[in-house]
Amino acid sequence: MTAIKLDTIFFKKGDYKISVNIICDYTSKINISIYNDSNNISNKYNIEYYNWYNEVSTLKTYHMEFSIIFEDKYNIEITNEENNKIKISSYTLTDQSNQNIIFNSDNRLDCLLLNEISKNLSTSNNGFKYPLISNTFNEDEIFALSKFIISGEKLTMGTHVEAFEKQFANYIGSNYAVMVNSGSSANLLAVAVVANYMYKNKLNPNDEVLVPALCWSTTVWPLIQCGLKPVFVDINPQTMNIDENKIEQYIGPNTKALMIVHVMGNCADMDLIMNIVNKHKLLLIEDTCESLGSSYKNKKLGSFGEFGTYSFYYSHHITTIEGGMVITNDYDSYNLLKSLRAHGWTRNLSKEIQDKYKREFSEIDDRYMFINLGYNLRPMELQAVMGEIQLKKLDDKNINRIYNFNKIKDQIMTDHRNKNLINLPISQTDSYIAWFGLCMYINPLYESKLNDFKNYLTSNSVENRPIITGNFVRQPYFILNNYNYKLDDFPNADLLHNCGLYIGLSCEKYSDESIINLVNIIFDFFLLIDKLK
Numbered sequence: 001m002t003a004i005k006l007d008t009i010f011f012k013k014g015d016y017k018i019s020v021n022i023i024c025d026y027t028s029k030i031n032i033s034i035y036n037d038s039n040n041i042s043n044k045y046n047i048e049y050y051n052w053y054n055e056v057s058t059l060k061t062y063h064m065e066f067s068i069i070f071e072d073k074y075n076i077e078i079t080n081e082e083n084n085k086i087k088i089s090s091y092t093l094t095d096q097s098n099q100n101i102i103f104n105s106d107n108r109l110d111c112l113l114l115n116e117i118s119k120n121l122s123t124s125n126n127g128f129k130y131p132l133i134s135n136t137f138n139e140d141e142i143f144a145l146s147k148f149i150i151s152g153e154k155l156t157m158g159t160h161v162e163a164f165e166k167q168f169a170n171y172i173g174s175n176y177a178v179m180v181n182s183g184s185s186a187n188l189l190a191v192a193v194v195a196n197y198m199y200k201n202k203l204n205p206n207d208e209v210l211v212p213a214l215c216w217s218t219t220v221w222p223l224i225q226c227g228l229k230p231v232f233v234d235i236n237p238q239t240m241n242i243d244e245n246k247i248e249q250y251i252g253p254n255t256k257a258l259m260i261v262h263v264m265g266n267c268a269d270m271d272l273i274m275n276i277v278n279k280h281k282l283l284l285i286e287d288t289c290e291s292l293g294s295s296y297k298n299k300k301l302g303s304f305g306e307f308g309t310y311s312f313y314y315s316h317h318i319t320t321i322e323g324g325m326v327i328t329n330d331y332d333s334y335n336l337l338k339s340l341r342a343h344g345w346t347r348n349l350s351k352e353i354q355d356k357y358k359r360e361f362s363e364i365d366d367r368y369m370f371i372n373l374g375y376n377l378r379p380m381e382l383q384a385v386m387g388e389i390q391l392k393k394l395d396d397k398n399i400n401r402i403y404n405f406n407k408i409k410d411q412i413m414t415d416h417r418n419k420n421l422i423n424l425p426i427s428q429t430d431s432y433i434a435w436f437g438l439c440m441y442i443n444p445l446y447e448s449k450l451n452d453f454k455n456y457l458t459s460n461s462v463e464n465r466p467i468i469t470g471n472f473v474r475q476p477y478f479i480l481n482n483y484n485y486k487l488d489d490f491p492n493a494d495l496l497h498n499c500g501l502y503i504g505l506s507c508e509k510y511s512d513e514s515i516i517n518l519v520n521i522i523f524d525f526f527l528l529i530d531k532l533k
């Protein structure tokens, strides 16, 4: 007996209709076998088709339709007892109403993926009802990635990276963008450029760079790695960003740059920041890894300074799984970024720059011409394929984030139970804030209960974590290496360190019910501990 395996399909439980087109010659009986791998073959059931029993023909197309109830994973086989001249030309699986095609053999890959995706992606919430991270990608990205892999195109950095860079620069409103393999790499690359011998306003070893005390580790590490000296400035607890009014007191003769962090989507007063930058001729780098899509007076965050950096890590506004970007308006910086991103060679630089070095060092094979102390921070083509799709979705996702933030904030702030218990961040007037997460700090009277609060939220299915790193100056690296920072200088960063946390903000809209439930969970904690007092 010849068996033709039609397919192995994983379908959700359901009542479906299958229609199959078969090309075969004269035959007496065809069996459609549908069986589950995990069961033995005796569980298989056969559908016998005698429709063409009396037909005599050579290689004719027959159409069969039958209903089936799937319960899990099935193999489908077509068998013919008499000869092997069967060819399945196409088959589709529809719902019982025949309205929706669930599987179409002509579009086999998409259908199989779709089934897997609907089964798996919806559950990626870490097991929390209110997870920190919500998935920003779906079948669009997965189809594109799968098709790209099987297309046989080059997988390493190439035309998709270039295209994504252009689209990204265009979105932000900058002249150039250079993609890298993470937000940390973006920071490293930007800092490495300003400390590089080829940079026009090169920073020198031990030059001071002001940085907010509430930041990410790889906002600061590149400064130290490149021989610069981070000088921490306290934050404003209401914006969570650097305190604009404290910056100038830290500016001395060695202060050459300001590296700000746009925290959790939010920003400082960028007019004040730019006044300080211009007045003191500081170089500005904006770590915008948490704030893609936010803007201040219609100018996108990240585009105010010499360099803006972004992260596309899984949890961020858009994701390429890992990935990042540096933007700049300056052509020379753009080329320098590209050289340092890839080995310090000239290969990816503009033609005129390559030609210049070719003339100057004609004895060197110009495909392997190294002019600088480079790294390998290149992204993969796959990441850019994903990024191109993600970028198109960014604004809509951000609208949902903002909707969720505003709804939850309103609910908390107008709740009669909120007697100064919970403080939420505020944004600058004329800003558009694509909130990354919902940060809050509890009344310092409850400081000793912060851990209880975090545990309580976790046990009520609300995932949570500190606001970025808390007061970064308190991290062990500085103690282990005797930096001797004066911790009294950072009372506001400490306030968020000791009383703050953040919870997720989905990029899909929460229902009203879900928001009310979340707010009830939050306030119930305070009732509970007040009772225990």
Ligand SMILES: Cc1ncc(COP(=O)(O)O)c(C=O)c1O
Pocket (backbone or CB within 6 Å): 182, 183, 184, 185, 187, 215, 216, 218, 219, 261, 287, 289, 290, 311, 312, 313, 322, 323, 324, 468
């Ligand atoms: C402010 C900030 N800068 C830099 C980074 C580093 O980005 P990545 O995780 O892509 O390396 C992060 C990561 O979350 C961040 O929050």
